[in-house]
Amino acid sequence: MAADPSAGQKVRHLDATELIAAVLDPGSYRSWDSPVVDPNPSPEYRQELAAAREKTGVDESVLTGEGLIRGRRVAVIVSEFRFLAGSIGLAAAERIVNAVERATREGLPLLAGPASGGTRMQEGTIAFLSMVKISAAVRAHRQAGLPYLVYLRHPTTGGVMASWGSLGHITVAEPGALLGFLGPRVYEALYGTPFPANVQVAENLFDKGLVDAVVPPWQLSDVVDRALSILVAGPHARVRPPRTLSVKPSDAGAWESIEISRNPRRPDLRQLLAYGARDVLPLNGTGQGEKDPGLLLALARFGQKSCVVIGHTRPRPSQQTAMGPASLREARRGMRLAEELGLPLVTVIDTGGAALSKEAEEGGLAGEIARSLHDLIGLNSPTVSVLMGQGTGGGALALFPADRTIAAQHAWLSPLPPEGASAIVHRSTEFAPAMSEAQGVNVASLYAHGMVEHIVDERGDAALEGRAFCQRLGQAIEYELAALSAAGVAELLPQRLEKYRNLGGLVPLPL
Template sequence: MTATVPAPAAEWVRCPGCHDIVYGPRLARSLQVCPGCGRHGRLTAPERIEQLLDPGWTAIEVPEVSADALHFVDSVPYPQRLAAARRQTGLREAVLCVRGTVDGRRVVAAVMDFRFLGGSLGAGVGERITIAAETAVRERTPFLLATASGGARMQEGALALMQMVKTSQAMAMLDEAGILTVGIVTDPTYGGVAASYATLPDVILAEPAARVGFAGPRVIAQTTGRTLPEGFQTAEFLLAQGLVDAVVPRPALRRAIARLLSAHDPKPRPAAADHSVRIVRRAEDLPERDGLAAVRLARHADRPTTEEYATFMLEEFMELRGDRVSGDCAAIVGGVGLLDGRPVVLVGHQKGRDTRERVQRNFGMPSPSGYRKAGRLMRLAAKLGLPVVTLIDTPGADPGIEAEQRGQAWAIAENLRLMSGLPVPVVAVVTGEGGSGGALALGVANTVLALSNAVYSVISPEGCAAILWKDPDIPREEAVAKAADALRLHARELLAYGIVDGVIGEPGEGAHTDPVLTMSLVRTAVAAAVRELARVDPAGLVAGRRRRFRSYGRVAEGDGR
């Protein structure tokens, strides 16, 4: 298929955002991104495809559909409007569907063009999206969407409305087939497109300041009589609401897509031999510990964080954000990356490094949206058949009123149920503090490891002391120390009771004294555990995980060691 070649750039262009005069060819070279204010102008479908895909893409042939079933006429008959749009754009419809590659990895792409009747969704668009999705399923190829639309096409009436279901079914078909779907929402994406296939991909990237929603802001303001929040319905607003994964500037989109595609089509390599990590499997091989001293080391502010582990352990790591419901909890970090060439999903608690970040991340105590984000990423792992790695380091769940109002108990319980049935390998590492259900919500794993200065307990020593050590004659510090010992929460005891399968020795006086070596040891241990579990079939993984947790509490005599 030959699309219309864009007209040569005007010599000088006034940016609608900052009103600066920009040299036209320079604006074209910068992909219509204003060098002054960064405003992202619209691209045609062929231009966007040329930007994102390798040279040599080919159009997917789609049979014509009968579009004018209503014989609709406004100022002109609908067929005349279609004919004019086709002449002006060189496209048959408001979406161009192609086969191609991104950095050599195959992809089926459906790219919308706002020039064609406002990128509206009608029977022709719905048929093309569906055929492209069917092609991706048949060829086992990731599906890429780029949307730009004002909504459903009025000239096709209820038939246009039905395309929302048709295209949503196509996305469900891709889910059922385990095909990765990636969406790019551009300005604007509204109405029936936003409420169907644009917001259903596994990963949603948004261009800066792209406006996305069902109803337009003017309609909402007029209907409700309310002043809308600053930046309402922009990509940045949606990111804060947990509805998109990332806001990515146009020049960086191709690279971001390539990183995501590596999770669907990895290029494995043999793991490097590394025998420097020794995992302790017997409790008697670990020293007796003072409980309170262990807690203090587990909480040390200089221990590696999940963000640092992710960057160090995984190649091509890309953070994915939001629970797609209510928000993006900063106390949970997760995303996809390559561990020894094997794609994995990593999720962990993030306490933060300095005081400011710790406050911003709520000291690693997740809100319900954090657990839901983790669950969403785990479901993505199950869909794509990727191992899950979790890193546990939290005092516990968010103790606030808002967390309870938003269903904290429900969110934790849902994760426990979800992780129990994941048909993929799950490896958890307690890297610092494992506190209560807030930790366990990431801890339902086939293999559970702990660093040697980590702790794991039903409650913090402070909480336990406040509830059970009420004697006013016992100093608080002494009560907390008694509780820490009584809870048997350090690595030696955890291994003795079978809570963890192995303990990774920390260097020097602890992980905080050599974070790089600590992260290397964890990477080696996790990679080995994932390789071992990869030999087990999905049913065996689920059965083994359930058998593990079914066994706790069966010891009738003794202390369990």
């Protein structure tokens, strides 16, 4: 997903009932709300509540219930901003928690549409503390493996943005919405100067990797439907073994494969998702203010099998996409999503190397590679890695460990580019071809050592048959995902550890 092209245009902000009508299938909404009990309001506050109820026609600042989105049952929590600026007091918080807990009990995905100035000032610290119990309910929902989707509306600030508004597995935002922790009016009152313009705007949050997309309300049902078609799996037929299971390593030498893999026309992860997958839903950034073009994160289905995908993207002519530390923090977001949603993880390796820069060092690149390896080797989800092209250095290693590894015939994996290895050993790059052979970087060597289990043929060169190659690779991924899903993680994890423990055949004898 990308920022919506209509962003920046004037958008009418829908109230709660209008948003529910826009997103849910017609006539499918059913309220879960019970009458509210007000917390001993003062006379002034009682008058404010009465006026808000008369103005809006609703009894509190949130509406909860369920409905259908493209025929799929979904729970919803939607703020009504016209009711005391969508603020959350004790009654509203209790309504939210009851709805989240009911969605969890009934195994329903949950769509939240906050639009709020934060906690209700008239109720003080106790209302403020209610953000804790809302967050706890959302945590339990997520821990149950149920999708929690958030649509940030205009405006969402304060305690709501700092709790249930920022906990989505997938978070999208309304075009032009004011979104942030700090209310601009509060900032100006405290500091006597306006808050900088365009910082807390949805489109800026997308650019900074804080939200996954910016979409208008009338497109929200499309996004939710795409997400849930991946996240909520139905029964699947048996996956037929692909022809690639019989493919053997190429007879080409290591250096020949390296040169083939460096063809700028070679298909990459973008083409794999376009031609080899279906129902692809790209996500955006770490969710923590970082976005690096060196890595792509998405939800996808390969054939019938849903998964989280993380992988390198080849640089476009105007881009530098070497993997930096933010790329790996985004990758680790994908790993967490896979574990929490009970989905397998597919990693795609195709990189000329990690970023070599002052910024990468100060950003903790080495530590992020280590944490990625740590998380992958023990990930509580089935894992498939795909060695699609170049596999240079720590940037490649960080995404390699998996239960099963698929490789394109001319892919390779090396601690350094062969030219770099030659320079270290021979003080010259001219020995790069010989070094690549000696180091065993090609698929034939990896296959012989048990590090690659499934090879996808290139029929000469994948660059000459991009669509067909990606379709074969997609079928191979579907098959491996299906095979892994037949085994439980409790069975897979020790096998994964043993696979790497036995690498090289030098396992020490027991004492």
